[in-house]
Amino acid sequence: MESAQEIEERFGAAIFQKFPLTIVKGKGAKVWDQSGGEYVDFMAGIGVAIVGHCNPDVVEAVKSQAEKLITCHGSFYNDARSGFLERLASVAPKGLDKAVLTNSGTETVEAALKLARRYTGRKKFVSMKGAFHGKTMGALSATWNKKYREPFAPLVDGVEFAEFGNAASVAPLVTNETAAVIAEPIQGETGVIIPPPDFLKEVREICDRAGALLILDEIQSGLGRTGRMWASEHWGVVPDIMATSKGLGGGVPLGAALTTPEIASRLQRGEHTGTFAGNPLACAAGSAALDFIRKNNLPAVAETKGKRLKERLVEIASGHKVAREVRGLGMMLALETRIDIHQLLLDAIGRGAIFAYSGKETFRLLPPLVIDDSQIARGMEVLEGVLDAEDKRRFR
Numbered sequence: 041m042e043s044a045q046e047i048e049e050r051f052g053a054a055i056f057q058k059f060p061l062t063i064v065k066g067k068g069a070k071v072w073d074q075s076g077g078e079y080v081d082f083m084a085g086i087g088v089a090i091v092g093h094c095n096p097d098v099v100e101a102v103k104s105q106a107e108k109l110i111t112c113h114g115s116f117y118n119d120a121r122s123g124f125l126e127r128l129a130s131v132a133p134k135g136l137d138k139a140v141l142t143n144s145g146t147e148t149v150e151a152a153l154k155l156a157r158r159y160t161g162r163k164k165f166v167s168m169k170g171a172f173h174g175k176t177m178g179a180l181s182a183t184w185n186k187k188y189r190e191p192f193a194p195l196v197d198g199v200e201f202a203e204f205g206n207a208a209s210v211a212p213l214v215t216n217e218t219a220a221v222i223a224e225p226i227q228g229e230t231g232v233i234i235p236p237p238d239f240l241k242e243v244r245e246i247c248d249r250a251g252a253l254l255i256l257d258e259i260q261s262g263l264g265r266t267g268r269m270w271a272s273e274h275w276g277v278v279p280d281i282m283a284t285s286k287g288l289g290g291g292v293p294l295g296a297a298l299t300t301p302e303i304a305s306r307l308q309r310g311e312h313t314g315t316f317a318g319n320p321l322a323c324a325a326g327s328a329a330l331d332f333i334r335k336n337n338l339p340a341v342a343e344t345k346g347k348r349l350k351e352r353l354v355e356i357a358s359g360h361k362v363a364r365e366v367r368g369l370g371m372m373l374a375l376e377t378r379i380d381i382h383q384l385l386l387d388a389i390g391r392g393a394i395f396a397y398s399g400k401e402t403f404r405l406l407p408p409l410v411i412d413d414s415q416i417a418r419g420m421e422v423l424e425g426v427l428d429a430e431d432k433r434r435f436r
């Protein structure tokens with residue numbers, strides 16, 4: 041019999057960088073392969089499993105909604121959707137209590153860009169060097185990495201890139217033709233980069249002066265991950281449009297562009313709809329995930345556990361020549377090394393822990409916020425072991 045890996049390779053387009061691991065089961069911060077091998081998951085679908093794999097509340101919500109109604113087009117009203125929208129508004133930054141519902145991160149960015157163009161009547165955008173906003177054509181236009189963009193040019197016209205963290209480089213690019221500035225509060229794909237303390241506030245002021253909107257992409261940093269519900273709260277900045285997705289559906293595809301009633305009202309009926317937008321199954325999962333985040337005060341959990349995890353990472357980094365730096369806030373953390381870590385990621389899997397990349401040389405840790413101390417300890421033991429072996433290989 042062919043393995044799942046062989047069949048995926050045969051029939052699926054080879055579009056992902058793959059690890060040779062078939063995951064068949066998950067619970068909390070752990071996943072299992074088809075032979076029963078157990079792994080602590082610090083990647084969590086790149087931050088998706090924020091309330092844990094197969095969170096019991098999400099599982100229950102999906103089961104009961106699946107028995108009631110799985111699909112309901114947005115041209116009708118639906119109780120699962122209304123319940124979710126109400127909860128979303130209650131956790132949204134002040135004033136952003138209107139939502140455009142979507143099915144992914146990149147689609148959420150598309151909605152944000154269209155909202156900004158429609159509201160301002162302007163065409164141009166300013167994004168950031170190092171930014172990652174997704175891979176559909178609009179979001180891709182605001183994504184920095186040329187490797188992703190160049191093969192698909194021409195993209196959306198009129199996107200310029202400023203230096204992330206340098207407000208002086210943003211100011212000259214924002215004019216009366218700029219619809220919006222788009223930024224991640226903390227850059228995720230480019231190494232978990234935290235901007236200087238005044239950066240977002242200054243960008244907010246630059247936008248206000250020019251009559252441009254501020255879009256914050258909290259797809260990776262939101263929902264409690266950094267120790268606040270939204271990372272932008274660390275700097276006291278509220279955007280005009282906020283993008284959220286990843287953990288929003290408790291693992292089920294779901295996203296939302298949150299905005300003000302005034303901005304939302306410019307989008308006319310029919311101008312930005314989708315067959316699956318506001319799907320009841322996803323919305324039921326989303327309600328369960330949001331309830332779980334609030335009930336268990338996951339932002340506070342991320343802050344406390346993240347602090348300890350970061351201290352441990354700093355300790356590990358300081359004992360290894362191959363390590364360079366530890367960065368991050370809450371449970372959005374990175375350990376940068378001096379080498380390509382591809383083989384180290386594979387070694388970690390071999391020892392029972394899964395980490396994500398953030399650029400070729402950086403381990404990224406986005407674990408489920410329900411991870412417990414013994415699982416953290418186990419993961420750090422694996423990371424330490426992998427770095428020990430690499431140091432031995434290179435320096436002794």
Ligand code: PLP
Nearest residue numbers: 144145146172173174228259260
């Ligand atoms: N924006 C940010 C900040 C992200 O981290 C990601 C995905 O990693 C996206 C957008 C795109 O989300 P998706 O992969 O769901 O399209």
